Amino acid sequence: MPVRSPKVAVLLAAYNGMQWIEEQLDSILNQSGVDVAVYISVDRSTDGTQAWCAAYAVDHPCVKLLPEAGKFGGASRNFFRLMRDVDFEPYDFVAFSDQDDVWHVEKLQRAITAIQYRQVEAYSSNVTAFWPDGKTSLLDKAQPQVAWDFLFEAAGPGCTYVFNKQFSQTLKKSMLNHWQELQKVSLHDWYFYAYARSHGFRWHIDPQPTMEYRQHENNQVGANTGLSSLVSRYKTIHDGWWFAQVRMITLLVGQGDDPFVKGWLQLRRRQLMKLSFSAWKCRRRVRDKIFFFCICWATALLGNKHS
Template sequence: MPVKHPKVAVLLAAYNGMQWIEEQLASILGQLAIDVTIYISIDPSTDGTEGWCAAYAAEHPEVLVLPAAGSFGGASRNFFRLIRDVDFDGYDFVAFADQDDIWHTNKLQRATYVLQTREVDAYSSNVTAFWPNGKTHFLDKAQPQVAWDFLFEAAGPGCTYVMSKSLADSLKKSMLDNWRLLQDVSLHDWYCYAFARSHDYRWYIDPEPSMNYRQHERNQVGANKGLSPLVARYKTIHDGWWFNQVQLIAHLIGHDSHPFVRTWLKLRRRHLLRLSFSARHCRRRMRDKIFFFCICWVTALIGKMTR
């Protein structure tokens, strides 16, 4: 029977967030039927985020600001620090939060209910992207999972992730064992999804949107909509970043010696051509399967493959 009021540790990474963080914190503290504690880790900021968060935490006992830990240089390292330093004992679930979104009031209630009733270990969901001009766009990430998608993409925006304590504890242990290499992982949500799937944890991607996903010029990774993001995505592949991340994540999760992975992990021309024919097993959405196939061929024939 589901826990009536689950205890959830929310890990929030902040950096120059004064423009949005108060609205986001209010949406998290307003969650229905959940006992929530928010842990904030702040990358050194220039807009007063540290002082404001300290004052806010002094007035809200459910909010705790972690001690300064130097510059992280990106959200991924900031989230890894949160996972490392927050004690999960006493919590039922662990969730990620960005500083600039707006959560639906039932986001954690629905996530924890799904986790318990479906007997899965991790949850993510679709989102509704929104822009300052009032435009919105539904982002669908809930296509059926395939055998190897976790090596090539995340489960969706990391700010929708909610994990069981057992998965969070296992993730933390693996991270501590690989801390130095982990610092080169650019996207924490991709890594967390890969770790969970590769270690046989069950993951559910909810087709219902759980939050409003704010879009602005400082998004590290935003809504993949229109031609510009597609061009930007191709550039990261052509420059070698994406395939290098694939190699690194495969190594960190212990899959670099798997027979399937070994057939293409060196990412030379013949390996990429071979990998292209597994596109249907490597991405969830049909458009992305086609893009994956084409990118493997283009990269093999004319593109830069690794740094």
């Protein structure tokens, strides 16, 4: 009897993606050692993405275009819609895709091998960011996981995430139970990682890059490299967005009653000062631990626009 290839549902969120989506889809359909079905949800676009995807799906039976569902206003709500509306029952694994990257041919096969060999439920990997001028940069997110990193950062780009069926179905059930609150979460990849870690699911972050991560002016988040990126991230913290997301995700994943969390959850001045001294267990990368320490003190002393 021939060995059955693992069946993978790839959830692709698109928005004004005509410039790059065909190259991305080709790289997904060219994956080795897996049986792929791609589900596309298009945020209301102005460049013909919906019509193009409909035509592409006619020519590629393994590609399914979900019905139009109005304006999402961001990738997170679009991915939440995909999680809600796609039936995972026929599949062994669920993966996530942006519209503008290029996957290595063995991306999914490598992820599935790691999930099975390491006996984990979820996987993500490093990526190689690339720019129109030919510049490239390894985005290294594979530092050892620490006690509370999941409340303060994602496991890396969500387009590298691969989940087994058990975790996908458990996550979906929880999402449906908190659907309205979830619509305020801005970063789906951060929320998925936080849910997994807070509920005892095991996660492997692969140091090997498995895809080319395209950088352009329309990236919703993009690569965290250089001084300009650091300044941009400080602005989101000073505006109050980041700590508001921390608190919201912490409560959504049920960590509000933990003694460590209760010590800083109200984000008062003294609580932030105290939290700063736990930086080593709140972020994975050394640079981010230092930045976290400084941000806690800056927010405690200077406040933010909405405090």
